[in-house]
Amino acid sequence: MHTLKVQLGLTFSVLLFISMFLFGLVLLMFWQRNEIHQETLVSSRLLQLASSSLLPTTHEPGSKAFSPETAQLFEESGILCLQWQKKGSSIIFSHGTCPTEPSLIPLLHEASQGGSKKTSYSGMTWNGFFFTRQFLLLATPFQDGEESYGAIGLIRSLEKSSMAIHNVQKIFLAYLVINVLIFTTIGFTRLVHLVIRPIQRLAELADSRRDQSDTSFFPGERWGEFTQLSLSLNRLVSRIDGDKQELRSTVQSLKAANEELQKNRDEMIRAEKLASIGRLSAGLAHEIGNPLGIIQGYIDLLSDNTLDAEERKEFSQKALHELNRINTLIRNLLDLSRIPTASTIATIEVHTLLKDILETIRIRKTVVKINYTTDLLAEDSSVTVDSDGLRQVFLNCILNSIDAIEEKTGSEKGMIHMATANSISGENENLIRISLQDNGAGISEEHLETIFDPFFTTKEVGKGTGLGLAVAHNFIKKSGGRIHVSSTLGRGSTVTITLPLASQADSPPQQEKEA
Numbered sequence: 001m002h003t004l005k006v007q008l009g010l011t012f013s014v015l016l017f018i019s020m021f022l023f024g025l026v027l028l029m030f031w032q033r034n035e036i037h038q039e040t041l042v043s044s045r046l047l048q049l050a051s052s053s054l055l056p057t058t059h060e061p062g063s064k065a066f067s068p069e070t071a072q073l074f075e076e077s078g079i080l081c082l083q084w085q086k087k088g089s090s091i092i093f094s095h096g097t098c099p100t101e102p103s104l105i106p107l108l109h110e111a112s113q114g115g116s117k118k119t120s121y122s123g124m125t126w127n128g129f130f131f132t133r134q135f136l137l138l139a140t141p142f143q144d145g146e147e148s149y150g151a152i153g154l155i156r157s158l159e160k161s162s163m164a165i166h167n168v169q170k171i172f173l174a175y176l177v178i179n180v181l182i183f184t185t186i187g188f189t190r191l192v193h194l195v196i197r198p199i200q201r202l203a204e205l206a207d208s209r210r211d212q213s214d215t216s217f218f219p220g221e222r223w224g225e226f227t228q229l230s231l232s233l234n235r236l237v238s239r240i241d242g243d244k245q246e247l248r249s250t251v252q253s254l255k256a257a258n259e260e261l262q263k264n265r266d267e268m269i270r271a272e273k274l275a276s277i278g279r280l281s282a283g284l285a286h287e288i289g290n291p292l293g294i295i296q297g298y299i300d301l302l303s304d305n306t307l308d309a310e311e312r313k314e315f316s317q318k319a320l321h322e323l324n325r326i327n328t329l330i331r332n333l334l335d336l337s338r339i340p341t342a343s344t345i346a347t348i349e350v351h352t353l354l355k356d357i358l359e360t361i362r363i364r365k366t367v368v369k370i371n372y373t374t375d376l377l378a379e380d381s382s383v384t385v386d387s388d389g390l391r392q393v394f395l396n397c398i399l400n401s402i403d404a405i406e407e408k409t410g411s412e413k414g415m416i417h418m419a420t421a422n423s424i425s426g427e428n429e430n431l432i433r434i435s436l437q438d439n440g441a442g443i444s445e446e447h448l449e450t451i452f453d454p455f456f457t458t459k460e461v462g463k464g465t466g467l468g469l470a471v472a473h474n475f476i477k478k479s480g481g482r483i484h485v486s487s488t489l490g491r492g493s494t495v496t497i498t499l500p501l502a503s504q505a506d507s508p509p510q511q512e513k514e515a
Contacts, residue, residue, distance in 0.1 A: 371415050431501060
């Protein structure tokens with residue numbers, strides 16, 4: 001089985017060899033043509049030498065045409081024979097051994113009659129890559145003194161030129177083989193590094209877990225690395241399908257578990273509230289017992305017939321006050337522990353609700369004079385909530401601020417400031433932010449983390465149950481909002497409530513003002 005490496009290596013080598021061979025072949029052809037042209041020029045000069053070297057006794061029978069030195073030069077130059085003919089004469093003189101074929105006589109006649117040089121080639125010989133000319137025939141006119149004498153020609157062998165070309169071809173072949181080996185090695189090494197190894201790593205990664213299915217993406221003959229990659233990818237896809245089914249089953253299980261968890265969570269919340277009631281019972285035993293004892297004492301006094309009407313009225317009001325105190329404790333307890341039921345949800349204006357609460361609060365008499373200020377800058381204050389619940393949240397916060405101001409010692413005048421502004425959450429939800437700031441006693445840093453816990457209070461016994469902020473926190477959270485308290489001991493506190501708007505506007509909110 002041929003691997004991808006062998007196929008790519010062979011393909012790369014063959015293509016490189018063919019391209020370099022064709023390029024070299026073209027160069028050799030041009031070089032051979034140039035070589036023959038050079039041989040023609042040399043032969044032309046030899047003819048000029050021959051025509052000027054003819055001896056005066058050349059035309060006499062049996063006489064020598066050239067001197068021994070010139071004859072030896074012609075022989076060494078590859079001239080097979082020389083022939084010349086006087087103009088108008090049929091006698092042809094020769095030097096050397098002239099073959100029957102090719103014949104130089106027709107070329108002599110053409111040069112003599114035309115008065116120009118004539119060139120011809122004859123014979124073919126194989127020199128390794130292609131055929132080359134075997135003989136060169138050249139004839140040119142010459143003069144004897146001032147008159148045209150006729151024409152002289154030669155037949156010259158091109159064997160030396162053919163051998164030179166053949167030797168160059170051997171050098172070219174050696175050069176071709178060495179270059180192919182070098183460039184194939186370099187190219188194949190880079191190809192393995194850039195292609196083969198990444199494919200192998202991908203196959204190993206995809207095949208890190210094996211499957212029983214070995215159906216290839218490429219049908220038919222196996223193709224080495226591509227077959228391995230195909231099988232690995234097929235196994236990977238099979239595992240993905242299996243994991244998808246397993247994931248779908250897991251999602252269904254998680255969905256069912258989440259529903260069960262949500263149900264359990266609701267039960268735990270209810271159980272926690274009921275447990276809180278139990279903890280509250282112990283904490284409120286003293287708070288409820290004292291008012292009951294006081295009420296019982298007043299009732300006993302009211303049975304005394306010696307009391308006048310004014311005293312009876314005073315004792316009755318005090319008994320009612322203690323009853324209202326007990327009723328408030330029980331109502332707050334029920335607000336915290338009751339199971340959420342369908343309440344009246346409506347769209348209300350926060351600004352209108354805040355103004356109404358302030359009008360009610362201003363009527364209440366306080367130990368310290370308190371100045372109420374507002375900065376209602378929110379352009380949109382409509383929210384969809386239980387209006388009674390939101391009213392109770394704001395009222396509890398304001399009453400807590402009043403208690404904190406009255407608790408603070410000193411002659412500083414009390415201040416409660418309410419402000420609103422629009423903002424946008426991280427999820428691009430339009431919100432309204434309500435802040436309530438006072439300059440009361442404040443809350444210590446260690447108590448800030450527990451102020452929303454049920455029954456936690458910093459007030460004296462009998463003045464608070466610790467349920468107001470717990471009820472407010474649960475209500476705001478159920479309404480989709482958030483409540484946050486920041487405070488500095490001795491300087492005051494700020495309660496910030498954030499609620500989603502009833503209408504989601506696209507316009508950017510107004511810049512919030514520092515409270």
